[in-house]
Structures are given as C-alpha cells and as structure tokens.
Amino acid sequence: MERLAPRKTPLVWRVATVRDVRTESATARTIVFDVPDWPGHLPGQHVDIRLTAEDGYEAQRSYSIASPPADHALELTVELIDTGEVSPYLVEELQRGDQIELRGPIGGYFTWQPADGGPLVLLAGGSGLVPLMAMLRHRDASGATVPVSLLVSARALPALLYRDELSCRARDGVEVSYTLTREAPSGWTGWNRRVDAEMLRAVGADPQRRPLVYVCGPTGFVEHVAELLVGLGHDPHAIKTERFGPSGG
Amino acid sequence: MDPTDEHEGEHLDGNGVAGILQQVFAADFTTFQRVCQSCGDRNMGGALRSYLGAGIVLRCANCGDVAMRVSPRDREIVVEMRGVWSVAITSS
Amino acid sequence: MALISRGFRGRRRTDVDPARIPPGQYVVEGFPVLSAGPTPHVPLDQWTFTVRGAVGEPRTWSWEEFLALPSEAVHTDIHCVTKWTKLDTEWRGVSVDTLLGGVDASAGFVMAFCDGGYTTNLPLADVTGGHAWVAYEYDGKPLEPKHGGPARLLVPHLYFWKSAKWVRGLEVLDHDQPGFWENLGYHNRGDPWKEQRYWSD
Ligand SMILES: Cc1cc2nc3c(=O)[nH]c(=O)nc-3n(C[C@H](O)[C@H](O)[C@H](O)COP(=O)(O)OP(=O)(O)OC[C@H]3O[C@@H](n4cnc5c(N)ncnc54)[C@H](O)[C@@H]3O)c2cc1C
Ligand SMILES: [Zn+2]
Numbered sequence: 001m002e003r004l005a006p007r008k009t010p011l012v013w014r015v016a017t018v019r020d021v022r023t024e025s026a027t028a029r030t031i032v033f034d035v036p037d038w039p040g041h042l043p044g045q046h047v048d049i050r051l052t053a054e055d056g057y058e059a060q061r062s063y064s065i066a067s068p069p070a071d072h073a074l075e076l077t078v079e080l081i082d083t084g085e086v087s088p089y090l091v092e093e094l095q096r097g098d099q100i101e102l103r104g105p106i107g108g109y110f111t112w113q114p115a116d117g118g119p120l121v122l123l124a125g126g127s128g129l130v131p132l133m134a135m136l137r138h139r140d141a142s143g144a145t146v147p148v149s150l151l152v153s154a155r156a157l158p159a160l161l162y163r164d165e166l167s168c169r170a171r172d173g174v175e176v177s178y179t180l181t182r183e184a185p186s187g188w189t190g191w192n193r194r195v196d197a198e199m200l201r202a203v204g205a206d207p208q209r210r211p212l213v214y215v216c217g218p219t220g221f222v223e224h225v226a227e228l229l230v231g232l233g234h235d236p237h238a239i240k241t242e243r244f245g246p247s248g249g
Numbered sequence: 250m251d252p253t254d255e256h257e258g259e260h261l262d263g264n265g266v267a268g269i270l271q272q273v274f275a276a277d278f279t280t281f282q283r284v285c286q287s288c289g290d291r292n293m294g295g296a297l298r299s300y301l302g303a304g305i306v307l308r309c310a311n312c313g314d315v316a317m318r319v320s321p322r323d324r325e326i327v328v329e330m331r332g333v334w335s336v337a338i339t340s341s
Numbered sequence: 342m343a344l345i346s347r348g349f350r351g352r353r354r355t356d357v358d359p360a361r362i363p364p365g366q367y368v369v370e371g372f373p374v375l376s377a378g379p380t381p382h383v384p385l386d387q388w389t390f391t392v393r394g395a396v397g398e399p400r401t402w403s404w405e406e407f408l409a410l411p412s413e414a415v416h417t418d419i420h421c422v423t424k425w426t427k428l429d430t431e432w433r434g435v436s437v438d439t440l441l442g443g444v445d446a447s448a449g450f451v452m453a454f455c456d457g458g459y460t461t462n463l464p465l466a467d468v469t470g471g472h473a474w475v476a477y478e479y480d481g482k483p484l485e486p487k488h489g490g491p492a493r494l495l496v497p498h499l500y501f502w503k504s505a506k507w508v509r510g511l512e513v514l515d516h517d518q519p520g521f522w523e524n525l526g527y528h529n530r531g532d533p534w535k536e537q538r539y540w541s542d
Binding site: 010046048062103104106107108109219236237240242243244245 | 259260261262263264265267268271272275277279280292293294295296310311
Binding site: 057 | 348351
C-alpha cells in the first residue's frame with residue numbers, strides 16, 4: 001500500500017488566509033485556511049499558530065489539522081475556552097479574509113494512514129476528536145476498509161463536534177459511540193458517565209484484538225483513559241496519546 | 250471531560266512541543282527512537298512527557314528521568330539530550 | 342517582521358505602572374503553572390526541611406516544627422524568565438535568616454534541593470538579609486501542590502526559577518555550583534531588573 005511521507009521542508013512560518021468559517025458546535029468553530037505552498041500532511045499532525053498584537057506581543061498555540069491530506073484547504077476546529085487567550089480570538093474574532101501565521105505540519109508520531117493497518121480504536125475527549133477525525137476522513141477518502149471504533153466523550157450534547165458528519169460516516173466498518181459526562185437529554189441512547197473500563201471493552205479496546213489505539217484530549221482525559229487501557233492489559237507502547245493541556249476543552 | 254475536573258493536566262506529550270524541536274533538528278524529532286539511560290525503555294520522541302518550566306523538560310514516560318532539556322531563546326535554542334537517540338533521516 | 346493579527350490584543354494587563362515591570366516582561370492576571378517535572382505528593386507527616394553542608398551539624402524540622410517557627414507575611418511582585426510578571430502576590434513563610442541563623446559566614450552559596458530532584462543555586466547574600474523565605478501560604482491559603490506546596494522557596498527579587506517549588510532543604514556550600522536550569526545556560530544569579538536570563542546576559 002502506498003505510504004504518504006511528509007516531505008522534508010523546513011518548518012517556516014507561513015501566512016494563511018481565512019477562506020471560510022463554520023460553526024461546529026455551541027462552543028467550537030472550524031476555520032478553513034488557504035495556505036500557499038502547503039507541503040501536505042498526515043492525518044493526526046498539527047500546526048503551530050502565532051498571533052501578534054500591534055505592540056509586538058506574541059502568543060503561540062498548537063491546533064490539530066482536521067482536514068484529510070487530500071483536501072485543498074487546511075481546516076482547524078477550535079473549541080472556545082472562555083478564559084483563554086488564543087481560542088476566543090480564533091472562535092469569535094477571526095473573519096473571512098483575515099490572515100494569521102502558522103507553521104507545520106508537525107508531529108509524525110501521532111499519525112495514522114491505511115498502511116499502518118488496524119483495527120483502529122480512537123478515543124476522543126472534547127476537542128481531542130479533531131486529529132482523530134482527520135484519520136477517519138482519510139480512511140474514507142482513501143477507500144481503506146480498516147475497521148474503526150470511535151468513542152467520543154463530551155460534556156454535553158451541544159458540545160459534540162461533527163455530529164451530522166459522524167452519523168453519516170458510521171457505516172461500512174466504522175462504529176461511533178458517545179458518552180456525555182454531564183447532563184444528557186431525555187431519550188439519550190449513548191452513555192452518560194466518565195469513560196470507564198466497561199465502555200472501553202464495549203468499543204473494542206480489548207488487547208486480544210491487537211488494535212491500534214489513539215487517545216486524544218485534555219491531559220486529564222488522556223491520563224485517565226491511558227491508565228484504564230494499561231489496566232485492561234494493553235502494552236503502553238501500543239497506545240498513542242496526544243495531550244492538549246489543561247485547557248484543551 | 251472537563252478541564253476543571255480533578256485530574257489537572259500538567260504535562261503534554263513530546264508531540265506537543267515538536268514545532269520548536271523541528272526548528273532545531275530540521276527533522277521530525279517525534280519519530281526519533283530513544284533508549285532511556287535510566288530504565289532502558291525504548292520509545293519515540295513523541296511518546297515522551299513534556300513539562301514547561303523556565304525551559305522545556307522532556308521526560309521518559311516509563312521512569313520519569315530527564316530525556317531532553319530545551320531552552321528557547323530570542324536568537325538561539327539550547328538543547329541537551331540524554332540516553333541513546335537514533336535519528337533516521339531518509340534521503341528522498 | 343511578524344504579521345500583525347487584526348484585533349488581537351492578548352490577555353496581558355496594560356493598565357500598570359511601567360516602572361514596576363522589569364525589561365522584557367509583561368503582566369499577567371492569573372498565576373501560570375510552570376514546572377520541570379511531575380507534582381510530587383509527599384504526606385506532611387513525612388515532610389522535613391533540612392539545612393546541611395558547611396554548617397556543622399545538619400538541622401532538620403518536621404512539618405509541625407516548621408510551622409511553629411516565626412513566620413512573616415510577604416507582599417511582592419514575581420517575575421518569570423518566560424517573561425510573565427505577576428504583581429501584588431501575598432505569601433506567608435519562614436525567613437531564610439531564621440533557618441540559617443548562625444551559619445558560618447565564610448560559606449558563600451546555597452543549593453536549594455527539592456522533591457523530584459530539582460535544584461537551584463544562590464549566593465548566600467541573596468537568601469539572607471530579609472530577601473528570601475520558605476513559603477507555605479499563598480493568598481491566605483495553604484500553598485497548592487501545583488504552585489510548589491507544601492512549601493517553596495520565595496526569592497522574589499530574582500527570576501522565579503530560583504524560587505524552587507517543593508523545596509526540602511538548603512545545602513550550604515563554600516563554592517558556587519550550577520543548579521538544574523543554571524547548568525543549561527540560565528544565568529547564575531538571574532536579576533530581572535538587569536535582564537539576566539542566560540549566561541551571556
Ligand atoms: C498538539 C496539540 C494539538 C491541539 N489541538 C487542538 C485542537 O485541534 N482544537 C482545540 O480547540 N485545541 C487544541 N489544542 C489546545 C490548544 O493548543 C490551546 O491550548 C487551547 O485552544 C487553549 O488556548 P487558549 O489560549 O484559549 O487558553 P490559555 O490562555 O492557554 O489558557 C486558558 C487558561 O484557562 C484555564 N482554563 C482552561 N479551560 C478552562 C475552563 N473550561 N474553565 C476555567 N478555566 C479554564 C487554563 O488552565 C488556562 O490557565 C491542542 C494542543 C496541543 C498541544
Ligand atoms: Zn526511563
């Protein structure tokens with residue numbers, strides 16, 4: 001199977017132009033960028049974003065790439081942290097036509113492509129769904145048939161990302177399950193608690209199946225899930241994690 | 250999961266600081282292999298834990314010993330590496 | 342030249358007297374959490390504070406004994422080498438003068454040592470004379486583990502990496518020796534007003 005390799009291009013700051021913005025949930029939006037000479041990326045990689053105020057003050061953060069490699073534009077999905085410095089700017093201020101600096105793609109460790117095989121178990125907390133979504137989109141776009149089981153944990157229903165798209169993708173070997181850690185609406189058929197071992201077994205995170213496991217989300221979520229996985233008998237080396245920090249949403 | 254929940258996150262993965270290190274190595278450090286000088290664990294740069302203090306400290310995920318220290322400054326980046334690192338640069 | 346991001350101002354405070362801000366710093370509202378490693382959790386009944394080295398007999402205090410020492414309230418600004426400054430912080434702790442009382446003046450330096458293996462070096466002159474404390478309260482409450490609790494060194498006139506979190510003692514030395522960050526090229530003294538961030542500064 002053909003393997004995508006990131007090209008060796010120096011990591012430089014590029015000026016990206018906002019082509020479009022899309023509301024993704026009550027607290028998140030997707031920003032579509034045009035990036036001249038984008039070298040291409042692997043699903044799971046991220047970019048660094050640099051904002052500069054008029055007096056020269058700078059803030060830098062990382063954001064996972066949501067779009068699959070084949071897309072022409074680069075999409076990021078950003079969750080609003082009320083008290084944050086950068087996410088409110090990206091979610092509430094940035095408009096079509098604005099320009100910001102970004103560099104990437106970064107991080108070949110937390111990536112997946114069809115040649116890596118499966119089955120895939122993807123475990124997402126909050127905005128940790130973003131890089132896993134790029135993997136799922138790439139699987140479908142490349143016609144791969146690797147079985148995928150995705151578990152999405154979110155605070156509440158309005159915070160769930162990509163809901164419609166996920167319900168469309170949940171077929172042909174892709175299973176999607178949800179858990180809400182706070183209030184669930186009446187008639188909710190998913191789980192309504194923090195991720196636990198039983199849930200992980202139910203979504204196929206059983207070491208006997210030898211799945212490739214990817215965990216992404218706020219540091220607390222990743223710590224908790226990684227501990228559960230090791231408790232189920234997984235080799236820690238077989239679990240790939242990406243921590244977004246305390247404020248990863 | 251809410252960031253205000255009990256388990257306050259204090260570290261990221263090596264992947265989370267890969268941007269700055271890519272400037273240093275001009276290659277993707279997250280895929281470098283490392284054997285730990287303390288516990289012998291073999292893992293990739295992206296699997297290390299990263300802490301942000303006066304500089305960045307990357308630690309072995311297995312034993313917690315220091316794997317790398319990075320000091321990003323205005324005009325230079327100072328890096329110290331510990332353990333045995335193997336770096337595969339494919340020339341294509 | 343960096344591109345200006347339309348409408349981006351950042352979250353720092355701009356309403357402060359510039360005379361209070363050392364060169365190259367900006368003022369934050371919150372209290373960023375910085376650390377060189379995981380937060381240790383030592384039960385208080387196993388916690389001790391030790392002064393050892395060029396002092397004759399080492400001295401050790403238990404947590405209870407430590408709290409029984411005379412303490413002082415400290416109101417101060419703090420400055421981190423990563424460029425944030427926080428104004429008007431409130432601490433309570435034991436003056437290092439109290440802990441070192443009677444130490445031989447010929448010994449010129451101390452190395453602070455901590456849970457988790459962190460160290461930082463300081464000239465004796467910077468931690469005596471009412472310049473430094475071992476603080477166990479912040480803002481009227483026990484110092485939180487993420488900010489260095491149960492106790493951290495507080496040397497507010499130097500960059501904050503000198504204010505070692507989770508401090509467990511001071512080693513008095515007759516020669517200077519670089520600590521954890523100092524041996525990676527951070528300045529040996531670290532005076533924020535002289536912008537002494539690195540060896541070359
Ligand atoms: C590799 C990587 C990939 C990432 N990908 C994404 C992504 O795809 N999408 C995404 O949205 N984020 C992503 N993040 C997180 C992102 O980088 C930022 O950390 C996030 O957007 C917050 O930045 P901020 O400037 O808004 O908040 P900051 O100003 O950095 O921090 C906000 C402050 O508020 C606190 N805080 C955070 N949340 C809350 C809360 N709910 N209530 C009260 N206080 C809070 C925090 O502890 C912090 O002190 C990623 C991080 C990494 C490392
Ligand atoms: Zn180790």
